[in-house]
Amino acid sequence: AQSVTQLDSHVSVSEGTPVLLRCNYSSSYSPSLFWYVQHPNKGLQLLLKYTSAATLVKGINGFEAEFKKSETSFHLTKPSAHMSDAAEYFCVVSDDSSASKIIFGSGTRLSIRP
Amino acid sequence: EAQVTQNPRYLITVTGKKLTVTCSQNMNHEYMSWYRQDPGLGLRQIYYSMNVEVTDKGDVPEGYKVSRKEKRNFPLILESPSPNQTSLYFCASSPRPNRGGRWTEAFFGQGTRLTVV
Numbered sequence: 001a002q003s004v005t006q007l008d009s010h011v012s013v014s015e016g017t018p019v020l021l022r023c024n025y026s027s028s029y030s031p032s033l034f035w036y037v038q039h040p041n042k043g044l045q046l047l048l049k050y051t052s053a054a055t056l057v058k059g060i061n062g063f064e065a066e067f068k069k070s071e072t073s074f075h076l077t078k079p080s081a082h083m084s085d086a087a088e089y090f091c092v093v094s095d096d097s098s099a100s101k102i103i104f105g106s107g108t109r110l111s112i113r114p
Numbered sequence: 115e116a117q118v119t120q121n122p123r124y125l126i127t128v129t130g131k132k133l134t135v136t137c138s139q140n141m142n143h144e145y146m147s148w149y150r151q152d153p154g155l156g157l158r159q160i161y162y163s164m165n166v167e168v169t170d171k172g173d174v175p176e177g178y179k180v181s182r183k184e185k186r187n188f189p190l191i192l193e194s195p196s197p198n199q200t201s202l203y204f205c206a207s208s209p210r211p212n213r214g215g216r217w218t219e220a221f222f223g224q225g226t227r228l229t230v231v
Contacts, residue, residue, distance in 0.1 A: 044222040106155060106156040
């Protein structure tokens, strides 16, 4: 059975400092992994995705994530936080082609201090 | 513009009064699904549909119904809403999996905030 764990429910960083949002997954097979962002009162937007190609994945707005099979992790990073990055972030895992097998993490709220 | 459109965006209703939340996508996607989002729980899948006239239960289907009579539309029906269905609801659509059989992306609507009093 697959699952995804976001290790922090809330992360707070200062503007201009690095961002690290942690995600660990459990999957029976080689998974597809995604990060979505949700700004206040908005829908979900895809930040980046890993689907068995390069393990270091670059996304929009300067975010990137690295798939580490040995650690079953897919942490999201950004070198320098911007005020506009304040949002909720969801790690998502899918390990097959069924529409019923897309699992969301519980989310990490990112706050940016001026 | 490729998009998933939900209506209404906000809805306050009373217990037991039937309601429908509509969802429409213009990307010709086969797969559509409904999620509810509650604080600390992420998104949980309510129902999904693999194609027209093909629907199945997700993780939290109790109290909900869906239909898929046309490819573009996937309405969510609450026959007798209760306060525990107060939540933020998202509709999503996805293309067929890629050649490797993996999901590549889901496109989400803007959400419907439902309050049942």
